[in-house]
Amino acid sequence: xxxxxAQLLGLNLIPAYARVxxxxxxxxANFASGASGIRDExxxxxxxxxxxxxxxxxxxxxxQQMRRAFRGDDNAMGAxxxxxxxxxxxxxxxxxxxxxxxxxxxxxxxxxxxAYAASLLQDYxxxxxxxxxxxxxxxxxxxxxxxxxxxxxxxxxxxxxGGSPCNEKINEAIYIFNSGLLNLVKxxxxxxxxxxxxxxxxIIESAKxxxxxxxxxxxxxxxxxxxxxGRNNGEITCLPLQRPCxxxxxxxxxxxxxxxxAANIIxxxxxxxxxxxxxxxxxxxxxxxxx
Numbered sequence: 478x479x480x481x482x483a484q485l486l487g488l489n490l491i492p493a494y495a496r497v498x499x500x501x502x503x504x505x506a507n508f509a510s511g512a513s514g515i516r517d518e519x520x521x522x523x524x525x526x527x528x529x530x531x532x533x534x535x536x537x538x539x540x541q542q543m544r545r546a547f548r549g550d551d552n553a554m555g556a557x558x559x560x561x562x563x564x565x566x567x568x569x570x571x572x573x574x575x576x577x578x579x580x581x582x583x584x585x586x587x588x589x590x591x592a593y594a595a596s597l598l599q600d601y602x603x604x605x606x607x608x609x610x611x612x613x614x615x616x617x618x619x620x621x622x623x624x625x626x627x628x629x630x631x632x633x634x635x636x637x638x639g640g641s642p643c644n645e646k647i648n649e650a651i652y653i654f655n656s657g658l659l660n661l662v663k664x665x666x667x668x669x670x671x672x673x674x675x676x677x678x679x680i681i682e683s684a685k686x687x688x689x690x691x692x693x694x695x696x697x698x699x700x701x702x703x704x705x706x707g708r709n710n711g712e713i714t715c716l717p718l719q720r721p722c723x724x725x726x727x728x729x730x731x732x733x734x735x736x737x738x739a740a741n742i743i744x745x746x747x748x749x750x751x752x753x754x755x756x757x758x759x760x761x762x763x764x765x766x767x768x
Contacts, residue, residue, distance in 0.1 A: 481745025
């Protein structure tokens with residue numbers, strides 16, 4: 478989805494931070510790291526990764542590189558940074574690869590869902606504030622998606638109630654975090670961080686539209702990955718040399734966890750130009766870029 482947004486903004490695909498050197502950093506960098514989260518330990522079950530705290534530290538290093546590129550002219554550098562857009566999509570792994578992975582992590586026993594969301598938001602608020610203090614002024618932050626409905630969770634969920642096919646215990650915890658994140662965005666925009674502008678992407682609601690109006694978007698399969706193994710193609714993710722589904726454009730999910738390119742294109746376009754507060758708040762990314 479970030480690649481889609483970059484293209485809609487007229488940018489080249491953003492290179493990884495580890496590969497950016499010298500003046501090239503002025504054209505953008507991708508600080509993301511697979512399986513990372515707001516909390517440092519999130520994603521440890523999948524191996525080494527760069528947490529959000531470390532990503533913020535890497536951004537600080539980039540600011541130092543910029544200072545050299547601008548020959549110490551802090552006013553010019555500040556003006557440049559004030560136009561940059563920082564896209565932050567954190568939180569999903571803090572639930573998927575932490576709170577609801579009880580065999581590996583203890584957070585589920587230490588925190589109620591409300592207390593865990595509050596702890597995450599406290600850390601996230603600090604991290605976003607640090608980015609602001611380093612000069613960032615335009616932020617896009619994403620809600621956590623409906624993790625309880627991804628093929629990975631559906632493959633493990635035994636629905637004995639006959640109600641929703643999704644694991645609503647997980648989704649209820651997600652809604653607590655998302656509600657708190659929206660309030661955080663409102664507080665930042667209302668003077669807590671003077672001069673900053675935050676946009677909240679309500680991914681979970683945008684994705685619901687893809688399901689509710691699936692036929693209009695060309696989707697037919699919502700509960701299985703296009704490529705994967707086991708129940709819902711979600712028990713083991715897509716393997717090397719495995720043959721995927723015949724037409725991935727009909728699938729909402731590519732694998733056990735991630736949307737297909739077709740879904741990401743639609744979600745990216747919604748984030749970029751939607752005029753609905755259900756999708757974006759308080760403005761879309763196109764409007765943010767024009768500020």
